[in-house]
Amino acid sequence: MIEDKSTEQRIIEAAKQVFIEKGYDGARMQEIADLAGINKAMLHYYFRSKDKLFFTIFDDIFSRFMPAVQKGFTSNMSVEEKIKFFINSYITLLQSNPYIPLFILHELSRNPEELKTHIHDKVTSNFKIFQEQMQLEINQGLIKPIDFRQIVTNIIALCVFPFVARPLLQEVFSSDNESFDKFIEARKTIVPDLILNWIKM
Amino acid sequence: MIEDKSTEQRIIEAAKQVFIEKGYDGARMQEIADLAGINKAMLHYYFRSKDKLFFTIFDDIFSRFMPAVQKGFTSNMSVEEKIKFFINSYITLLQSNPYIPLFILHELSRNPEELKTHIHDKVTSNFKIFQEQMQLEINQGLIKPIDFRQIVTNIIALCVFPFVARPLLQEVFSSDNESFDKFIEARKTIVPDLILNWIKM
DNA sequence: AAAAATATTAACTATTTGGTTAAATCATAT
DNA sequence: ATATGATTTAACCAAATAGTTAATATTTTT
Numbered sequence: 023m024i025e026d027k028s029t030e031q032r033i034i035e036a037a038k039q040v041f042i043e044k045g046y047d048g049a050r051m052q053e054i055a056d057l058a059g060i061n062k063a064m065l066h067y068y069f070r071s072k073d074k075l076f077f078t079i080f081d082d083i084f085s086r087f088m089p090a091v092q093k094g095f096t097s098n099m100s101v102e103e104k105i106k107f108f109i110n111s112y113i114t115l116l117q118s119n120p121y122i123p124l125f126i127l128h129e130l131s132r133n134p135e136e137l138k139t140h141i142h143d144k145v146t147s148n149f150k151i152f153q154e155q156m157q158l159e160i161n162q163g164l165i166k167p168i169d170f171r172q173i174v175t176n177i178i179a180l181c182v183f184p185f186v187a188r189p190l191l192q193e194v195f196s197s198d199n200e201s202f203d204k205f206i207e208a209r210k211t212i213v214p215d216l217i218l219n220w221i222k223m
Numbered sequence: 224m225i226e227d228k229s230t231e232q233r234i235i236e237a238a239k240q241v242f243i244e245k246g247y248d249g250a251r252m253q254e255i256a257d258l259a260g261i262n263k264a265m266l267h268y269y270f271r272s273k274d275k276l277f278f279t280i281f282d283d284i285f286s287r288f289m290p291a292v293q294k295g296f297t298s299n300m301s302v303e304e305k306i307k308f309f310i311n312s313y314i315t316l317l318q319s320n321p322y323i324p325l326f327i328l329h330e331l332s333r334n335p336e337e338l339k340t341h342i343h344d345k346v347t348s349n350f351k352i353f354q355e356q357m358q359l360e361i362n363q364g365l366i367k368p369i370d371f372r373q374i375v376t377n378i379i380a381l382c383v384f385p386f387v388a389r390p391l392l393q394e395v396f397s398s399d400n401e402s403f404d405k406f407i408e409a410r411k412t413i414v415p416d417l418i419l420n421w422i423k424m
Numbered sequence: 425a426a427a428a429a430t431a432t433t434a435a436c437t438a439t440t441t442g443g444t445t446a447a448a449t450c451a452t453a454t
Numbered sequence: 455a456t457a458t459g460a461t462t463t464a465a466c467c468a469a470a471t472a473g474t475t476a477a478t479a480t481t482t483t484t
Contacts (some may be wrong), residue, residue, distance in 0.1 A: 028433080029432090030225055035477075037443070043475080044248070044333070045246065045248060045329070046249075047245070047246060047248035047249035047331070048247075048248035048333065050382070050470090050471075050472095051471075051472060051473085052470095052472095057247065059277075060432080060433095061432065061433055061434080062472085062473090062474090063434085063473085063474080063482075064431080064433090065431075065473095066433065066473060067430095067431075067432080068431095070473095071472080072472065072473090073473095074367070091481095121332075123303075124329065124332055126327060126391070127325060127387050127388055128325065128329045130390045130391055131325055131387075131390055132245070132249065133320070134248070134390040135310060136389065141391070141394060142394065143389075145358075145394060145395045147284075147307075149395070151324075159461085168410065168413075169406075170411070171392075171396050171398075171406060172409065172413055173387060174395075175384065175388075175392060176381060176417065178381075178384070179380045179381055179384030179385070180377060180380055180381070182380075182384065182388075183376070183379070183380030183383065183384050184376055184380070186328050186332075186387065187328055187376075187379070187380075187383075188332075189331045189332055189335040189338075190327070190328065190331055190342070190346075190370075191376060193339055193342060193343065193346060194346045194375075194377070194424065195372050196349070198374075205373075208370065208373065209373070211369075212369075212373055212377075215421070216377065216418075216421045217416065217417075218416045218418060219414065219421050220420055220421065230461080230462090251440090251441075251442090252441075252442060252443085253440095253441075253442090260465095261462080262462065262463055262464080263442085263443085263461070264443085264444080264445090264462075264464085265444095265461085265462065265463085266443095267444080268442060268461075268462080271443095272442080272443075273441095273442065273443090327448085
């Protein structure tokens with residue numbers, strides 16, 4: 023049970039845990055209340071409905087997670103340095119938050135229309151700068167002329183996928199948790215290798 | 224509503240549709256019955272419980288989907304040819320079944336212990352042959368000595384991720400369905416490029 | 425200290441949901 | 455034709471679940 027902190031904060035933390043683990047449909051208000059150590063009526067006192075609580079939690083998770091991902095892109099490094107830096111910090115972030123991507127992807131696919139409005143303003147801006155910088159280096163002949171979207175997608179895919187597919191991969195490769203963690207750690211050098219080898223002239 | 228075919232087959236098809244779209248927790252027996260055009264009691268007459276129906280559907284989906292993925296690996300092509308062939312047919316398969324991967328990944332993460340037993344025998348075998356062949360080509364100095372698991376993971380990641388992250392990617396890249404389909408189509412050459420460029424000596 | 429506002433609880437409600445039952449219908453074999 | 459077994463239906467049930475209410479306790483304001 024979550025102790026100390028304000029009731030509202032305890033509800034939010036409990037709700038995050040339960041929603042991330044079970045998803046919206048699998049989450050139970052009673053379980054959230056129990057985890058927060060309060061009465062179920064308190065959830066409605068503070069958040070009115072399961073829907074309202076969920077959107078609060080989703081927005082909170084999403085707006086904490088996406089900027090953390092994108093912020094590396096505003097520094098004054100070269101494209102190559104940025105990619106290396108990004109992949110390393112992104113995988114590190116995922117190591118501490120392994121269940122967030124699948125949660126976001128699943129909820130987004132369950133209810134795309136409604137959730138799109140929740141994410142719209144949080145995703146577009148940060149990539150622009152990086153896109154322009156890449157175009158510059160392409161013009162200079164430093165990197166190959168590849169569709170920007172494909173590069174971003176590949177980087178994210180290679181970072182995120184092992185976390186969303188962990189149970190399947192562990193089963194396929196018969197690996198225990200320890201060796202899987204090593205497998206992930208190794209990707210901090212493998213993924214930049216793969217990407218840079220591909221885009222560099 | 225699904226017509227013709229035996230009742231059992233109609234239930235299975237309806238259940239597939241609903242479970243894939245909504246997930247186990249979001250699926251309703253009534254919705255499956257309606258879609259199959261039958262009484263709700265029939266679901267229980269044929270499958271006893273939601274759990275039993277779900278496992279039937281899951282096993283069916285999983286055992287149709289995984290072998291289709293792996294079978295390309297038993298031919299007598301070179302590693303390079305196999306990779307090209309695999310990526311192409313895998314992405315094509317995903318274009319016709321775009322929602323299956325997220326369904327499998329979500330259910331596997333919701334209930335890993337129980338579902339692991341359902342998939343165990345269906346995943347391990349087919350990769351072995353490919354792994355040995357790769358080791359051979361590594362020894363011959365044709366391809367770089369890279370952890371086999373990393374190669375497989377990267378290939379699958381690059382194929383699957385755009386499908387599981389589609390709503391997010393479309394939002395980030397502001398792309399309509401048509402341009403997203405083109406984006407996917409382009410990956411049939413981009414992904415082999417990326418992988419082969421990386422592993423070839 | 426009294427009043428007012430805020431927070432908390434226990435008990436309750438309405439609805440949804442997976443599952444059951446018993447009767448009716450249909451198909452098949454004798 | 456008729457008895458037998460399989461299939462289908464409508465009505466029902468019990469448990470679970472989101473949400474409510476009204477009374478009580480606590481904190482804050484005056």
